[in-house]
Amino acid sequence: MSARPNVREAVVITALDGRVLSWATAAQELTGWAADEVVGRRSPLTPERSEAARCLDVLRAEALATGRGTGEVACVLADGSTLVCVADVHLLLDLAQGQAGFCEVLRPVVDAADALPAHEALLEQVVGHAIVRLDPEGVVRSWSLGAVRMKGYRAEEIVGRHFTAFYTDVDRANGRPAMLLDMARRDGLARDVGWRVRADGSRFWGEISINALHAPDGELSGFLKVTRDLTPDKLREIEHQKLFRALGHDLRNPLAAARGFIDVARENLADDPAHAATGALLERSGLALVRITSMLDELLRTVTHASTNDHSQQAHPLRLTDAAAQVLGDLSALHDVRRVELDLGAATVYATSVDLIRVLSNLVGNALRYSDGVVRVAATVGAESVDITVGDSGRGIHPDDLASIFELGTRGRMAEEGDGGHGDGLASVRYLVEKHGGTVHIDSRLDVGTTVTVSLPRDYRSPGAGAGAGALAEEGA
Structure with missing residues (x-):
């Protein structure tokens, strides 16, 4: 069975013994298992004593030792079919309750015929996650080791604070954090890309997904926020934008000069009927240069539309x-x-x-x-x-x-x-x-x-x- 086309990742929170503590909406859409069938039990995605369960136990052991473990797991779906996923398992610290657990991010591995990234590319996508659990009001309740590395806060510094601490002044003034939580409440999942703020005030370019978490009775129990650091890609994009801006500046100058020369030539020939045909050709040349300039401006607006300084x-x-x-x-x-x-x-x-x-x-x-x-x-x-x-x-x-x-x-x-x-x-x-x-x-x-x-x-x-x-x-x- 292939992955559901609109579900790129599902998030599951488990206790150290493997019991499911929270089952996000995307997990239900991806696997077919409802929250009331799963929460409080060992996940049916990896039945006990199966090869998939052994693989997942190895990843959890790696997460306990290093903070995260990544590998492929063949998950059993509600209809009995099997779906191979890349499982990215993070150790989740919950100092407020003195407990720990795991956050498992599952990304389907698609068939090569689907023309999507291959296994190696998917592994690249799961590197560098920061996993944060929020309560229904957006207050940080759990903190992962990946979040420590990416955002710079130690767990005791951030647990209990509101997640707006990660956003820029502009985003907070525009109400962006609240909008994302509202979207996750409504749709089960919210995605965003933009500048985020570390503990030391520096910025990084983050790809964010916020999953709504529900108790077995359907009540919202909080959110699971997954952030991936894409700063190197963004910095390369900014350098490319600078290059295009400089190129555009250099190209506009000779185009403007050529248009000026054509205008002068037309003025010199305006009163001479013998050169009417030449004047008409010059006029058409001028219009062509205007169109070229317009096309250049449109091209530069397109390739630089993601400017971070504007x-x-x-x-x-x-x-x-x-x-x-x-x-x-x-x-x-x-x-x-x-x-x-x-x-x-x-x-x-x-x-x-x-x-x-x-x-x-x-x-x-x-x-x-x-x-x-x-x-x-x-x-x-x-x-x-x-x-x-x-x-x-x-x-x-x-x-x-x-x-x-x-x-x-x-x-x-x-x-x-x-x-x-x-x-x-x-x-x-x-x-x-x-x-x-x-x-x-x-x-x-x-x-x-x-x-x-x-x-x-x-x-x-x-x-x-x-x-x-x-x-x-x-x-x-």
Whole structure:
């Protein structure tokens, strides 16, 4: 049997004698065993005197000696089938009750045909975990040796304190820790990636999962927080971003100079009818350079969008009116933005400002480009999301193009050569919206107009909550 497609890891807490103390929601989804069938007994995943039980006992012995043990275990699922998992067993200290136990993180090993990481890659993924148990209010109750190494606190320094101690001032001010606990309460699991704070005040880039833990009667008993340190990868990413920024700066200078030379040449030829054809060629060359510059800017925004030095790259509540004001200011150099009517009220969405501005800029820019009348931008606030509509009364999109209009490089048959653009704007919109857990829909009729509706969350959702599988993502954007 292959692993459940949406469960990448399950967390189980056991006593030193192997009795299950807590069974997270993901464990039930992965194995089929319900909490009331498991808690208080030895895990049915590894029946007594089986080879799997012997393997797990060896890993627990390693965890007692060194803090953690890692290996493969063939787990027995509720339907009787077997699922091979990488078991990462951590010694869990609970000074508040004077006890110890184990936290077992189970990650399915998939078939090679599934084109996912091989066994060696999975082993790399389980190295460097910090395991922390929280009570229902988010207070630290247990501390692992991996957490000591990663976060720098000794158990007696952190047990009894609230887990917000691990978050930056910005994240605490934005309510990010509380949002993650709310998500784990609601969905059973919350995921996040971002900067976290060690005991000495230094930062590390952590990948976090928070599993809700329930008692046999279904009551929430707390949370199990698993953190993986990805700082080396993040530092390499930052260096790459610096390289791209420097490259972009160096490329913009000769492009700007070339555009300036073309403008001067056109002015010199403007009053000479004999060189009208040459002037037209120069004008087209200038427009080509403008497009190249625009493409360069878009490329650099894409490859540097995860900049850690820019607060605009951190998701937080954003007023749509603020983002729209910046978009209209940027578009005013190319379009008559007086045609845009805003009806956004006080609506806010939870997103990064750079991505939200890119979405609005693409949609409003398209509406101004493909229509001559009023462009209306409005917001409707729902219980969990905000619908943003951008509508025009332009030429519309041909019905046969609607199915593919969000694909890269698709402009549609109604586009004309003088419109500009490269057919990538709507693909970018879909990718950015889905990355934030939202959706995008388009409604268009020929010679009537086009309305694009973007739905974005009002509160925090973990990265990748949406489909995020658009064509742009496949191209590595």
